[in-house]
Amino acid sequence: MSSSKHLIKTLIKNPTRIKSKYQAKQLHAQFIRTQSLSHTSAAIVISVYTNLKLLHEALLLFQTLESPPVLAWKSVIRCFTDQSLFSRALASFVEMRASGRCPDHNVFPSVLKSCTMMTDLRLGESVHGCIVRLGMDCDLYTGNALMNMYAKLLGMGSKISVGKVFDEMPHRKFDSEEVDDNGKSSHFDGSSGSYRVATESVESVMSCSEDLQAETCVGYYNGSRVNALSTLPLGIDSVRKVFELMPRKDVVSWNTIIAGYAQSGMYEDALRMVREMGSNDLKPDAFTLSSVLPIFSENVDVTKGKEIHGYAIRKGIDADVYIGSSLVDMYAKSARIEDSERVFFHLSRRDSISWNSLVAGYVQNGRYNEALELFRQMVTAKVRPGPVAFSSVMPACAHLSTLHLGKQLHGYVVRGGYSDNIFIASALVDMYSKCGNIKAARKIFDRMNVHDEVSWTAIIMGHALHGHGHEAVSLFEEMKRQGVKPNQVAFVAVLTACSHVGLVDEAWGYFNSMTKVYGLNQELEHYAAVADLLGRAGKLEEAYDFISNMRVEPTGSVWSNLLSSCSVHKNLELAEKVAEKVFTIDSENMGAYVLMCNMYASNGKWKETAKLRLRMRKKGMRKKPACSWIELKDKTHGFVSGDRSHPNTDRINEFLNSVMEQMEKEGYVADTSGVLHDVDEEHKRELLFGHSERLAVAFGIISTEAGTTIRVTKNIRICEDCHVAIKYISKITEREIIVRDNSRFHHFNHGSCSCGDYW
DNA sequence: GTAGGGTTAG
Numbered sequence: 001m002s003s004s005k006h007l008i009k010t011l012i013k014n015p016t017r018i019k020s021k022y023q024a025k026q027l028h029a030q031f032i033r034t035q036s037l038s039h040t041s042a043a044i045v046i047s048v049y050t051n052l053k054l055l056h057e058a059l060l061l062f063q064t065l066e067s068p069p070v071l072a073w074k075s076v077i078r079c080f081t082d083q084s085l086f087s088r089a090l091a092s093f094v095e096m097r098a099s100g101r102c103p104d105h106n107v108f109p110s111v112l113k114s115c116t117m118m119t120d121l122r123l124g125e126s127v128h129g130c131i132v133r134l135g136m137d138c139d140l141y142t143g144n145a146l147m148n149m150y151a152k153l154l155g156m157g158s159k160i161s162v163g164k165v166f167d168e169m170p171h172r173k174f175d176s177e178e179v180d181d182n183g184k185s186s187h188f189d190g191s192s193g194s195y196r197v198a199t200e201s202v203e204s205v206m207s208c209s210e211d212l213q214a215e216t217c218v219g220y221y222n223g224s225r226v227n228a229l230s231t232l233p234l235g236i237d238s239v240r241k242v243f244e245l246m247p248r249k250d251v252v253s254w255n256t257i258i259a260g261y262a263q264s265g266m267y268e269d270a271l272r273m274v275r276e277m278g279s280n281d282l283k284p285d286a287f288t289l290s291s292v293l294p295i296f297s298e299n300v301d302v303t304k305g306k307e308i309h310g311y312a313i314r315k316g317i318d319a320d321v322y323i324g325s326s327l328v329d330m331y332a333k334s335a336r337i338e339d340s341e342r343v344f345f346h347l348s349r350r351d352s353i354s355w356n357s358l359v360a361g362y363v364q365n366g367r368y369n370e371a372l373e374l375f376r377q378m379v380t381a382k383v384r385p386g387p388v389a390f391s392s393v394m395p396a397c398a399h400l401s402t403l404h405l406g407k408q409l410h411g412y413v414v415r416g417g418y419s420d421n422i423f424i425a426s427a428l429v430d431m432y433s434k435c436g437n438i439k440a441a442r443k444i445f446d447r448m449n450v451h452d453e454v455s456w457t458a459i460i461m462g463h464a465l466h467g468h469g470h471e472a473v474s475l476f477e478e479m480k481r482q483g484v485k486p487n488q489v490a491f492v493a494v495l496t497a498c499s500h501v502g503l504v505d506e507a508w509g510y511f512n513s514m515t516k517v518y519g520l521n522q523e524l525e526h527y528a529a530v531a532d533l534l535g536r537a538g539k540l541e542e543a544y545d546f547i548s549n550m551r552v553e554p555t556g557s558v559w560s561n562l563l564s565s566c567s568v569h570k571n572l573e574l575a576e577k578v579a580e581k582v583f584t585i586d587s588e589n590m591g592a593y594v595l596m597c598n599m600y601a602s603n604g605k606w607k608e609t610a611k612l613r614l615r616m617r618k619k620g621m622r623k624k625p626a627c628s629w630i631e632l633k634d635k636t637h638g639f640v641s642g643d644r645s646h647p648n649t650d651r652i653n654e655f656l657n658s659v660m661e662q663m664e665k666e667g668y669v670a671d672t673s674g675v676l677h678d679v680d681e682e683h684k685r686e687l688l689f690g691h692s693e694r695l696a697v698a699f700g701i702i703s704t705e706a707g708t709t710i711r712v713t714k715n716i717r718i719c720e721d722c723h724v725a726i727k728y729i730s731k732i733t734e735r736e737i738i739v740r741d742n743s744r745f746h747h748f749n750h751g752s753c754s755c756g757d758y759w
Numbered sequence: 760g761t762a763g764g765g766t767t768a769g
Contacts (some may be wrong), residue, residue: 044761109760144760255761262762290762293766357764391765457767492768499769528769557769743769 010187015048024048029063043071050079067099074107077114079230086114090123103130105139112145121153143246144253147239151260154235234262240737251282267295284311286320293326302334325357332361352383356562360392368396372405387418390502394427401713401740404634414420422448426455433462436738436745437709450481453487461493466745467754469501476510488520495529500744502537502758522551526556535565536758540574556586563592564717567599575599590621602673628692628739630700637699642690652698659698663728671721693722693739701733710737717741718759727751 010017018024028045037045042061049058060067062076073096080089093111096103103111108131115124128146136172137146146640201669225710239260246253254277261270274284275291284292289308296305309327310643312318318327322349331339336538340361347354355378362371375393378385385393390413397406410428420422425448432441445459455477463472476494479486486494498507511530514520525552534543543562547554567574575596580594593616600608616623629638639646646652660668672684679687692713698711718741730737730750739746 113760133760141760146760148760250760252761259762285761287762292762294763320762322761327763329764351763353764355764363765386764393765395766421766423766428766430767452766454767459767461767469762487767489768496769525768532769555769561769 001496012044016051018048018052021052021054023054023637024057028057039065039069039507043069046072047075047498050075053079053082055079055083057503068096068101070096070101070104070107071102074104074110077107078110080218081110081114084117086117089114090120091117093127097130102134105124105142106140108136108139108143112142112149116149116152118146119153121149124149124153137242138247140246140248140250140253140271143242144250144256146242147253147256147260150235150242151256151263154238155260155263167226194514207373214272225336236260236266248281251277251287254280254282254283254328255287258288262291262295262324270295283315285315286312286317286323289317290320290322290326293330294691297326297333300334302331302336305330305334315360321347321349321351321354324350324441325751327356328354328361330355331561332357332364335365337365337367337403338363350381350383352389353671356392359389363392363396366399368400371396372400380649384417385412385511385718387416387421390416391421391423391427394424395583396726398427398431398434399521401435401439402636403432403632403711404631406431406435420449421448422452422455426452426458429462430458431456432446433458433465436467436740438462438468438745449539451482451484453479453484453490456484457487457490457493457583460490461495463498464493464500464744466747467500467756467759469497469503472497473503473506486518486524488514488526492519492525492529499529499533499536500755500759502540504531504533504537507533524555524558527552527554528561531558531566535562536568538565538569539728540566540569540673541570544574544578554581554585556582556589556592559585560589560592560595563595567595572599573604588619588621590616590624593621594623624715626692626714626716628696628712630696630710630712632703633699637696639692639695639699642687642693643692643695646699648699650703652695655698656694659729659732662732663725666728666732668725668728671724688719688721691719692723693718694725697729697737697739700737701729701735707735709736711740713740715742717743718746723753723757727753 009437012027014029015027022219027048031041031045032496042065046058046061049055049061058076058079062072065072068076073092077089077092077096080086080092082698089110093107094116096107108127111127112124115121115127116715128137131142131146136142199576239257243249243253243257254273258270258277261267270292274288277284277288280573288314289367293305296302296308305327309318311319312323312327312694317323324343328340331337331343340358344350344354344358355374359371359374362368364372367392371393375389376398378389390409394406394409396404397409401417406428410431413419413424413428425444429441429445432438432444435754441459441502445455448455456475460472460475460479463469463475468736473494474495476486476490479490491510494510495507498504498510507530511522511526514522514526527547529541531547531550531554534540534546540562544563547558547562550558559578563575563578566572566578579596582589586592589612593612597612597616599608600606600612609645625640625642627638631637643649670685670688672681672688693712696712696714697710700712704710718739726737726739726746726748728751729735732746737748739748744759745756
């Protein structure tokens with residue numbers, strides 16, 4: 001006997017030792033040669049093929065079998081599941097049942113995983129029924145897979161009821177009839193509608209799971225997230241029931257139930273289980289930790305998070321990618337972005353999620369440029385950004401108001417086929433509106449299939465920032481009409497909208513409806529918005545009383561907003577009172593010092609101005625210079641007041657001088673009252689014309705083709721005289737000019753501004 | 760058979 005024949009003989013005796021495609025084929029050939037390819041031996045060969053993931057070879061042989069044995073079925077089903085061909089796995093399972101074969105415990109984990117991945121709870125429940133009838137719910141792996149299925153599928157807010165399977169459990173028995181069941185006995189039909197699924201054709205199973213998928217999604221979106229949440233305890237209940245009935249539990253069982261609790265927001269239970277796990281002599285591993293860490297991110301508990309980090313280090317699993325990304329996230333959410341960086345750069349391996357955790361972390365900590373830079377590095381490192389990556393970086397573009405980068409990302413989103421993702425679409429709406437293009441924002445919003453409270457809030461805020469207060473308010477009403485419950489952020493948006501157009505009565509109505517209708521507490525932001533509204537509307541005393549009696553401690557910025565309203569409405573007396581409030585709460589508030597200096601100066605009170613300037617200097621404070629910037633052909637051009645450093649400075653001044661002549665012909669008179677230096681009138685005019693927003697607008701006009709929209713951003717509030725001047729410039733040059741200042745957008749067109757001079 | 764990252768906020 002040759003050595004190869006001998007080898008084959010041993011392989012037949014122990015097929016699990018086959019490790020290569022060649023050996024598998026030899027085994028297969030040997031059976032054919034010796035004419036011993038029975039159903040049993042074919043099944044062995046199939047299982048060998050599937051163990052090596054040779055699906056094609058396995059199927060070719062499988063198809064020749066008239067009545068495949070259980071081993072053949074379960075090998076194929078497991079292989080389909082391994083290759084993510086879940087619907088084919090389920091179809092095979094249904095066929096197997098119809099053929100009368102009785103599944104053994106090895107097949108259920110794969111089948112349940114496929115049900116989970118196909119989000120087919122109905123089939124999953126019927127499989128559970130089958131498991132119970134066969135008494136296989138005692139199997140460890142099957143039990144684990146069941147828990148996982150219920151945790152995943154009932155966490156999505158599916159409306160299908162649970163409990164049927166559990167109701168049957170007391171009658172559980174191993175039913176010998178069931179073993180030879182051809183799939184059409186009363187056992188299969190009788191107990192519940194879902195059982196019928198298993199007797200129907202493969203096609204109907206397929207379409208059934210698609211229907212269910214659609215239904216689940218509709219439930220998730222239309223039923224709003226509140227409904228989805230209300231079904232969660234049900235889901236975790238099923239998980240717990242399976243867990244408690246399992247006679248033997250291992251780390252995976254504990255990890256699964258812990259993850260279930262953690263994802264259902266039942267943090268106490270999750271942590272309790274971790275402790276209980278320890279008293280059962282099982283040590284938390286990487287899976288446990290990465291399920292538990294997000295709890296401390298959400299509750300911003302660095303101390304606990306660090307304890308977990310320490311434990312991971314002691315166990316030598318701190319470089320695990322899963323734990324790593326959870327740690328990055330936990331530190332970022334605790335405002336310790338440097339620790340996030342440290343963890344990230346110490347990772348031995350980085351996948352798209354670890355990259356994204358840090359990108360998102362940068363954004364959450366206001367490090368927008370770093371976020372964009374890391375995103376670029378990620379792409380360079382050939383890690384393809386997925387939908388989550390796009391929704392994480394997009395806000396960086398929004399906050400930096402960098403339209404060209406935002407548009408570029410939008411391009412990638414479209415090419416990636418992610419346009420319908422609700423997170424991305426909402427981020428795009430926000431990005432376009434923050435970058436000054438409210439029309440593009442609205443277009444994306446209108447094209448969305450479903451709107452949730454976040455997308456509504458983004459578009460409402462967008463219109464609010466662009467001065468379309470009435471539109472924003474009617475969108476808010478439309479949102480409510482469509483059954484989307486506004487949350488606290490939505491109220492911030494609608495109150496901001498009211499504030500920007502002076503809708504005082506409406507704002508009071510919304511403010512009061514928060515507690516009375518929606519059971520939401522008014523928080524600082526809401527008080528601040530109302531205070532701001534009153535101030536802007538010139539109801540300064542009312543605003544002062546309102547802030548003094550707020551149920552939340554006012555911050556310095558609430559007072560300093562009122563201070564700027566005092567400045568706009570030229571009420572020096574109240575301003576002094578308000579300024580003292582600001583200085584007490586926030587003695588470092590430079591804006592307040594500057595505002596008061598300016599108010600004293602514009603009232604000609606140079607002595608007080610000097611006194612205040614001295615106070616500032618003692619504190620080591622320096623005035624933040626006003627600056628404006630404009631983005632042209634991917635390059636940002638920045639200007640400060642009186643800036644002559646730009647290479648095109650002569651052409652800019654030339655343009656401003658020539659346009660000035662025309663402006664004066666049309667009736668423009670420079671209003672120098674806003675110039676707060678103790679200098680003569682002519683000098684004041686010069687200072688005014690050198691304002692950064694004017695320089696940026698001028699540069700934009702001379703650098704672009706006729707008719708191009710000009711978009712300028714300014715770091716502080718636009719100056720009154722520039723506001724008038726830019727209105728004239730828009731008319732004379734026939735340009736749409738959009739200026740974003742620190743609180744809103746001004747759209748200048750045909751000589752008027754979208755803010756209606758109320759800002 | 761188990762795990763991590765995302766959108767709106769004066």
